[in-house]
Amino acid sequence: MKAAKKLYNSFYSKSTVLAFLLLLILASIVFRDKNFLTTANIFNILLKAAKNGGFLALGMTFVILCGEIDLSVGAVFALSGVVMGLTGQVNPWLGLFCGILVGVASGLTIGVLVTKMRISSWIASLAMMFALRGLILIIARKSVVISGAVLTFAGAKVLKRVVPGMQSGIPILIFLLFLITFLCMYLSRNTKFGMGMYAVGGNQEAARMMGIDVDRIKIKAFAGCGLIAALSGVLLASSSGSAALSAGNSYETYAIAMCAIGGVKLSGGEGKFSGTFFGILIYFIINTIFTYLPTGISVHWQSVIMGLLVLFSVGMQSEVLRHIKIGKKKEL
């Protein structure tokens, strides 16, 4: 019982979980003749989330919790795949290492620019985005083909013939998505660094007076974000067998939106990785629903709905509304 309660508490962002369940039930009722709620389709949604930038939202959560922003994740996503493909031709292990190193390096650079040189993270990461997009075109002329057993590891599937409906096995990308989510949850809840992030995002000056090394925590958060973005790019390139130069275009916007839907406060200090995880799922369920709709409806409504969802999910967080509901309107 205690364990169950603990598990429940760790998924505290109730409204997000509720929205997720609601969406899932609604979709399965509306599309019941098209087999929406089948094992294969659910795994398909998870795979889509793991491939198309779901990880980026997890990384972004680190930075947003510290009260900063990172616009360069989409560019890192593309660059890491390209670097992996190019250096992987020399040695596959070197390729994996360099691909991920790119993300850490760019994250560290942004962190130093923001903390030591006191440049707004909007500008620092925007400049990094321009620079990395340029760099991609400098080092590669066309998309890089990725081959070899080591480099295409993420395309592998495991547990063949174990789960009903998934005879050909479950892609390991899905396990990685869960693994990294749990890792992030552990980091944010059980470590000094995680607690520090909330303190810095909540009130930077207070955190500094408490003796927290604010700069160090911010740099770590940026590096973590870069690391996860690079990992995500490496995984996409590895599972699809090629690294496209324009991959991840405007994914940074979607990553921020997933965080917002997941109940992460964008001014920092509040929010959970479990919330972000459900935010990611909600995003990709809507994305999948649009492939089920009849052809007369424009796919661009998807963007409209996503925008409304972001507005709605933050609107619910408003302090003013909360006070009206209770019946005592406080002076804010």
Next chain:
Amino acid sequence: MVKIKRDYIQIAMLLFFVILNSLFTPNFFRIGNFNNIITQMCPTILCGMGMTLVISTGGIDISVGSVMAMAGVLTAKLMPVTGLVPAVMAALAASVLVGCFAGIMVGKLRLQAMVITLGLMLGIRGLAQVLCGGRDIYFNKLGETGKALSLWGTYKIGGQIPVQIVPMAIAVLLVWILVEKTVLGRQIQAVGDNIKSSSLAGINTSLVLMIVYAASSMFAGLAGIFQAAKVSVAAGSSLGQMAELDAIAAVVIGGTPMSGGKASVSGTLIGALIMQMITLTCVMNNIPDQYAQVFKALMIVFAVFIQRKQVK
């Protein structure tokens, strides 16, 4: 004194680029080149003026690019039915409505500006794409009114100066007067400095914020219409893409702090000019686009870094 010093460093940077260009760039001092600068700067200046106001209240408006697209597409859609001027008016009214909505959410409900405008950015971009049905609207297929709107982007005053200078000059002048000479301008900066104390001092903060966001959206709508007119096509997916980032960069290079409380209109003008100079230096010296991007990034960081030290 400090203010003069800060302006001085921006002008010094601008001068640095002008001198650099006059030494290395062939044909830099051609009138055609200056006309090019004016046409290309138009959306950044227009959005930047609104963005200066928004950032000086401590907020941010990342929906301007999408509002540009919506205004452009809406004008192109309504034009054949209603004629040119009503269509432009309707598009501007729609933009102002979007801004008012953002202002109410930020001012009345005290939500974070970034999330609200992010939601609007996604939503309005989608709306623009739905409106134009996934296809670009070419003005030359719209008959006489299409030609008339194209003139808004290609007409040259006296056969020389591009028409874009008119909205730019009006916008800069209006916002400068607003910030420097009016009570509302004082109130905007007060709200950015400390929203609680300015509320206690009797400023209607939610009204001020609504006006600011509405102004930002209106300028964005105007920028969208002029940009669409310049290229003679309204494309829901590509019009105004990244415009918000250009505008933010111009504002920050211009010395308006992201934390709010201070608006520097002349700074934003110079910031936009510096950005344009960087692009121009790369383009006119045949530096490949990919290297130009890296160069641009370095220059932005450098410009902001110098700013920061001077302010401290």
